[in-house]
Amino acid sequence: QKEVEQNSGPLSVPEGAIASLNCTYSDRVSQSFFWYRQYSGKSPELIMSIYSNGDKEDGRFTAQLNKASQYVSLLIRDSQPSDSATYLCAVNNGNGNQFYFGTGTSLTVIP
């Protein structure tokens, strides 16, 4: 079983809609959770981190964490064509330097 699982997509949403990206993880001791955005041919860029159960909002982005369900999600409100990218979920198990990444969900925002 993979440490971190994401639907590969592609996920398509119209401009202005809410995009919902989901991620599950297998290790219950995981402590910190991250969402990265990766444009085609570019490196991953950190957009959100979340450490406690509940919601964390940053501009148009909201990360949601449910440790009991081992589930983390990212909502993008008022989606823009510039949000079209692959979104990577990453988990740190609290054992220092071991980060585990999902395979990413490809998002396309249609103008």
Added chain:
Amino acid sequence: NAGVTQTPKFQVLKTGQSMTLQCAQDMNHNSMYWYRQDPGMGLRLIYYSASEGTTDKGEVPNGYNVSRLNKREFSLRLESAAPSQTSVYFCASSEWGEWETQYFGPGTRLLVL
């Protein structure tokens, strides 16, 4: 601040050749990482260095060696390249603390023929 830099950007090797990928960061981070990214496989950790003078294996270390030259620099060496090592390689760094986040370099695209 340049952040994390990697050289070269692109490299073509023949099977059996060796090469070293260079990485440097100017953020005074303690931890550095090497990942490879393959289609459908996501990012996989090759090696990491928690601090200067230490290195540890990640998920896919076979065929690679690393050197943490100093706090700024962390190199990845392929001693005898194989086609299976064709990939995009990313270096990253992070600050050690209770909650770590990583910052990635621009990547090196490696093609092994």
